[in-house]
Amino acid sequence: MKEAVMSKAALSDNSEDYNFFESDKDKGIRITGSEAVVRSLLAEGVNTIFGYPGGAIMPVYDELYKYQDQLHHVLTRHEQGAVHAAQGYARVSGNIGVCIATSGPGATNLITGIADAYIDSTPIVCITGQVGSHLLGTDAFQETDVIGITMPVTKWNIQVTKSEDIPVVFAKAFYIAKSGRPGPVLIDITKDAQFSELNFEYKKCTNIRSYIPIPVIKINKIEEAAEIINNAEKPFVLFGQGVILGKAEEEFKQFIEKGGLPAAWTILGLSALESSHPLNMGMLGMHGNYAPNKLTNECDVLIAVGMRFDDRVTGDVSRYAKQAKIIHIDIDTAEINKIIKATIGIHADVKEALPMLTKLIDKKTHIKWIEEFYKLQQIEDEKIIQNDIFPTQGEITMGEVVHLISEKTDDNAVIVSDVGQHQMITCRYTKFKQSKSNITSGGLGTMGFGLPAAYGAKLAAPDRTVVAIIGDGGFQMTIQELGTILQTKVNLKIVVLNNNFLGMVRQWQEMFFDKRYASTVMDNPDFVAIAQGYGIKSKKIETRDNLSMDIQEMLDYDGAYLLEVIVAKEDNVFPMIPTGSSVAEIRLD
Amino acid sequence: MKEQFTISVFTENRIGILSHISIIFTRRHINIDSITASETEAHDIYRYTIVVTETRDMVRKVVKQIEKQIEVFQAYYHTLDEIIYQEIALYKLPIKVIKKGAELEKIMRQHHARILSVEEEFLIVEKSGHKEETQELLEQLEPFGVIEFVRSGRVAIIKPMWRFNESLHEMEKQKQETLV
Numbered sequence: 001m002k003e004a005v006m007s008k009a010a011l012s013d014n015s016e017d018y019n020f021f022e023s024d025k026d027k028g029i030r031i032t033g034s035e036a037v038v039r040s041l042l043a044e045g046v047n048t049i050f051g052y053p054g055g056a057i058m059p060v061y062d063e064l065y066k067y068q069d070q071l072h073h074v075l076t077r078h079e080q081g082a083v084h085a086a087q088g089y090a091r092v093s094g095n096i097g098v099c100i101a102t103s104g105p106g107a108t109n110l111i112t113g114i115a116d117a118y119i120d121s122t123p124i125v126c127i128t129g130q131v132g133s134h135l136l137g138t139d140a141f142q143e144t145d146v147i148g149i150t151m152p153v154t155k156w157n158i159q160v161t162k163s164e165d166i167p168v169v170f171a172k173a174f175y176i177a178k179s180g181r182p183g184p185v186l187i188d189i190t191k192d193a194q195f196s197e198l199n200f201e202y203k204k205c206t207n208i209r210s211y212i213p214i215p216v217i218k219i220n221k222i223e224e225a226a227e228i229i230n231n232a233e234k235p236f237v238l239f240g241q242g243v244i245l246g247k248a249e250e251e252f253k254q255f256i257e258k259g260g261l262p263a264a265w266t267i268l269g270l271s272a273l274e275s276s277h278p279l280n281m282g283m284l285g286m287h288g289n290y291a292p293n294k295l296t297n298e299c300d301v302l303i304a305v306g307m308r309f310d311d312r313v314t315g316d317v318s319r320y321a322k323q324a325k326i327i328h329i330d331i332d333t334a335e336i337n338k339i340i341k342a343t344i345g346i347h348a349d350v351k352e353a354l355p356m357l358t359k360l361i362d363k364k365t366h367i368k369w370i371e372e373f374y375k376l377q378q379i380e381d382e383k384i385i386q387n388d389i390f391p392t393q394g395e396i397t398m399g400e401v402v403h404l405i406s407e408k409t410d411d412n413a414v415i416v417s418d419v420g421q422h423q424m425i426t427c428r429y430t431k432f433k434q435s436k437s438n439i440t441s442g443g444l445g446t447m448g449f450g451l452p453a454a455y456g457a458k459l460a461a462p463d464r465t466v467v468a469i470i471g472d473g474g475f476q477m478t479i480q481e482l483g484t485i486l487q488t489k490v491n492l493k494i495v496v497l498n499n500n501f502l503g504m505v506r507q508w509q510e511m512f513f514d515k516r517y518a519s520t521v522m523d524n525p526d527f528v529a530i531a532q533g534y535g536i537k538s539k540k541i542e543t544r545d546n547l548s549m550d551i552q553e554m555l556d557y558d559g560a561y562l563l564e565v566i567v568a569k570e571d572n573v574f575p576m577i578p579t580g581s582s583v584a585e586i587r588l589d
Numbered sequence: 590m591k592e593q594f595t596i597s598v599f600t601e602n603r604i605g606i607l608s609h610i611s612i613i614f615t616r617r618h619i620n621i622d623s624i625t626a627s628e629t630e631a632h633d634i635y636r637y638t639i640v641v642t643e644t645r646d647m648v649r650k651v652v653k654q655i656e657k658q659i660e661v662f663q664a665y666y667h668t669l670d671e672i673i674y675q676e677i678a679l680y681k682l683p684i685k686v687i688k689k690g691a692e693l694e695k696i697m698r699q700h701h702a703r704i705l706s707v708e709e710e711f712l713i714v715e716k717s718g719h720k721e722e723t724q725e726l727l728e729q730l731e732p733f734g735v736i737e738f739v740r741s742g743r744v745a746i747i748k749p750m751w752r753f754n755e756s757l758h759e760m761e762k763q764k765q766e767t768l769v
C-alpha cells in the first residue's frame with residue numbers, strides 16, 4: 001500500500017457532525033421552504049444577492065420581497081450578469097457571493113460564470129429554481145438537469161426536493177464554498193420544496209466527515225524546503241491567488257523579506273503584494289514582464305506559493321525551470337505535481353506554512369541576483385514600458401490610459417478588467433497598494449466578465465473607487481448590464497478602450513496568421529449614446545490633449561460614468577511568449 | 590509506461606457520485622476497463638473499484654482529483670501484485686449440450702466452473718476467476734454454442750492488513766489538529 005494516497009479524513013463517531021439529511025424535525029419555527037432559503041442566507045450573513053426571477057423560483061422571490069429590508073436583491077439584466085457580479089463581490093470582499101436564477105434557461109445562463117468561478121477558485125453560492133419534484137426527468141417546461149450540467153464546474157452541487165433539507169444544505173454549501181480551496185457551489189431547489197413547510201432551525205456547518213479543507217502540514221517537508229532555500233543562490237518566488245484567498249499577505253511579505261526573495265505574480269495573485277515593494281518583480285506569463293519570465297529559467301530554486309502553473313504562466317512545460325529545484329505550496333494537493341514536478345510539495349494552507357518556513361530560513365538579501373532582475377527590467381522599460389505609458393505622438397495607447405487611471409486613484413482603486421489586450425495592459429500597468437484590488441477573469445478568460453463583476457465589486461466595497469477597464473468587444477458581451485447600473489445607481493467608473501477590433505485575437509492574426517483579420521473587425525455602436533440612454537453620464541475621447549483631464553472628470557463625478565477612449569487600432573501587447581515557446585524565449589517585439 | 594491499476598474509492602452514499610467520478614476519467618480521455626460499486630463493512634460507506642490501464646503518473650493525478658470530490662473519503666490505487674481480486678462470469682448454453690455431458694463435465698472440472706441453473710431451454714454456467722480464466726472458459730464453451738456471456742467488473746481487496754474505519758479515525762484525529 002506504499003503508493004496509497006491518504007489525504008482525506010473522516011469523522012470519528014463522537015464528533016458533532018450532523019447527518020446530511022437529518023435536521024431536527026421538531027425544533028424551530030414553522031415556515032415555507034422559500035422563506036427558509038431567505039432565512040438561511042441571512043443566517044450566513046448575506047446582505048446582497050444578484051439574480052433574475054422566473055417561474056420555478058417565484059416562491060423565493062416572493063419571500064425576497066418580504067425581506068427586502070434585510071436582504072438587498074440586485075436585479076441584473078441577464079443571469080450571466082448575476083453570477084459575474086457575485087464573483088466580483090466575492091473577490092473584493094473575501095466573502096461568499098450569492099446569485100439566484102430560475103430553472104432551465106435561467107440556470108444555463110449561469111454556467112459561464114460558474115465555470116469561471118471554478119477555475120479561479122471564487123467562493124460563490126448559486127441558487128436555482130427547479131420544476132416540481134414529480135416532474136423531474138420528464139422534460140417538463142423549463143426543466144434542465146442543472147445538476148448534471150454543472151457537475152464538472154462546481155466544487156459541490158445538490159438538488160433539494162424536500163423543504164426540511166434546506167437549512168442543512170445551505171449550511172453545508174456555505175461551508176464548502178469558502179473552506180479549503182474555495183469554489184462555486186450550486187443548490188437546485190424544486191418548486192414543491194419551496195412551497196412546503198418545515199421547522200426551521202439554522203446551524204452552521206463546521207465539519208463534513210468526508211472532507212478535509214485544511215491539510216495537516218508535514219513538518220519535515222517544511223524543514224527540507226527551508227534547507228533548499230537556505231542553500232539557494234538564486235531563489236525565486238512565484239505567487240498566486242492562494243496568498244489572497246488564504247489571507248496570508250502579511251505572512252507572505254515577511255517570508256520574502258526575511259529570505260531576500262524576489263517574487264513575481266500570476267494575474268490572480270496581483271495586488272497581494274504592493275506594487276512598490278522592492279522584491280515585487282512583476283508579472284509572470286505570456287504577456288508578463290521580461291525579467292521574471294527570463295529568470296524563471298535561470299533561478300536555482302523556484303518557490304511557488306498558492307499558484308497552479310497555468311499554461312499561460314509556464315509556456316512550454318518541457319522547457320520550464322528545468323535547472324531549478326521546485327518547492328510548491330498549495331492547499332489543493334491535486335495541484336501539486338499536476339503540471340510541474342515538485343522537488344518538495346507542501347500540501348498546506350499558505351497562512352500556516354509560510355510562517356513556519358519563515359522561521360527556518362536564513363536572513364539574506366541576494367543582492368547580486370536581484371540586480372539581474374533590475375537589469376532586465378531596465379531593458380523592458382526602455383524597449384516597451386516607456387512607449388506604452390508615456391507616448392508623445394500618435395494614437396492613444398491603452399497603457400497610458402491605464403497608467404493615468406492608476407496614478408489618479410493613488411494606486412488604491414479596485415480595478416476590474418475584462419479579457420483581451422486591455423486586460424494584459426491593465427494588469428501590467430496598474431499599481432496596487434491594497435490586496436483584493438485586481439479583479440479579472442484569469443483561468444477561463446471570460447469576455448463579458450468585466451462590467452457585471454465591477455458593479456458586484458462596487459457593491460461589496462462602496463467606499464472604494466471601482467474602475468472597470470473593458471474592450472469594445474467584451475463590453476458588448478454584457479452591455480445589457482448598464483441597466484443594472486441604472487437601477488442600482490452604483491457609482492461605477494467604466495472605461496471602454498475602443499480599438500474597433502477584437503484586439504487580442506487580431507494580434508494573434510497579425511503575428512501568426514499573416515494578418516488575415518478573420519472576423520475581428522468591429523462595427524461599433526455609439527457607446528456614449530447607449531450609456532446616455534441608460535442615464536449614465538458618458539464621454540468619448542479621441543485625442544491625447546484632454547485625456548488626463550477627462551479621466552479626472554470621470555473619477556470626480558458623483559455617479560456612474562462611462563468613458564470611451566479611442567485607442568490605437570493595431571497596437572500589440574509585448575512582451576510575449578508565443579504559444580509553444582519557453583519562458584526564456586519571451587519576445588520584446 | 591502504461592500498466593493496469595485498480596483504483597478503490599470510498600464514498601458517501603449519495604446520488605451522483607458515480608457521475609462525479611466518471612467525469613474525471615472522461616476529461617482526460619481515460620478508458621475505464623471495469624467498474625463495480627458496493628457497500629463496505631463500514632456502515633453507509635460505499636466502495637468503487639475501477640480498473641484502468643494507464644501510466645502511474647496519470648493514475649496518481651486522477652486519484653487526487655477523485656479525492657477532491659467532497660463526498661469522497663479516500664481513493665487508492667494499486668498494481669496487481671498489491672491486491673487480491675476476482676471477477677465472475679455467466680455463460681448461457683442451450684439445454685441440448687447435456688447430450689455432450691462427459692465432454693462438458695471435463696471442461697467444467699478443469700475450470701472449477703459450476704452449473705448455476707438449469708431451465709427448460711438452457712443452462713447457466715458460472716465461473717469466478719481472473720479475466721484470462723473466464724475468457725479461456727468462454728473459448729472452450731464456444732463450440733457448444735454460447736447464447737449469452739457476461740462478465741462482471743473487478744472486485745479487489747488490498748493485501749496489507751488495514752481497515753477503512755481505522756484510517757478514518759486516524760485521519761479525523763489529524764483533522765482536529767488543524768482546527769485548534
Ligand SMILES: Cc1ncc(C[n+]2csc(CCOP(=O)(O)OP(=O)(O)O)c2C)c(N)n1
Nearest residue numbers: 420421422445447471472473474502503504
Ligand atoms: C466569451 C469569450 N469569447 C471569445 C473569447 C476569445 N477572445 C479572447 S480576447 C478576445 C478579443 C477581445 O476583444 P476586446 O474585448 O475588444 O478587447 P481587446 O483585446 O481589443 O482589448 C477574444 C475574442 C473569449 N476570451 N471569451
